[in-house]
Amino acid sequence: MEQYHEQLNTVFHALADPTRRAVIGRLGKGPASISELAQPFDMALPSFMKHIHLLEESGWIRTRKQGRVRTCTIEKATFAAVDDWLADQRALWEERTDRLEHFVTHQPEDAQ
Incomplete structure (x- = not known):
């Protein structure tokens, strides 16, 4: 569980x-090359590469080098893991708000 939270x-x-x-x-x-991805940003390539490395280390992207060109692709498994976590959170909060709604709408007459 600790490793899951770290991830x-x-x-x-x-x-x-x-x-x-x-x-x-x-x-x-x-997919896109590093140079294509870096083009819209006003920063030096080494600074941009730090972003690429962090995305790769965190599992969001995968890079592949072919000749002199490094190409990046999205890592879909990471999206699935985040989607699972968000679904768990959504279910938890929907359950809580449903209980609150039930509590508010089903108060005994003498309590109001």
């Missing part, structure tokens, strides 16, 4: 930065 911490930490979120968003359209 989630790493995954959500990676999404905390707008540059990394933009990279994930772009990769949602399909």
Whole structure:
């Protein structure tokens, strides 16, 4: 369980930065080279590569080098893990709000 929470911490930490979120968003359209991904950002390539490395280490993306070009692709399994966690949280909070609604709407007459 501890390892699961550490993995989630790493995954959500990676999404905390707008540059990394933009990279994930772009990769949602399909694979792209590092230079293509870096183009819209006003930063040096070594700085951009730190973002790529963090996304790769956190499991959001996978990179593959072919010749001189490194191509990034989205890692769908990470989305599934996050979706599972969010579904658990959604179910938990829906249950709580349902109980609250039931409590509020089914008060005995003398309690109101």
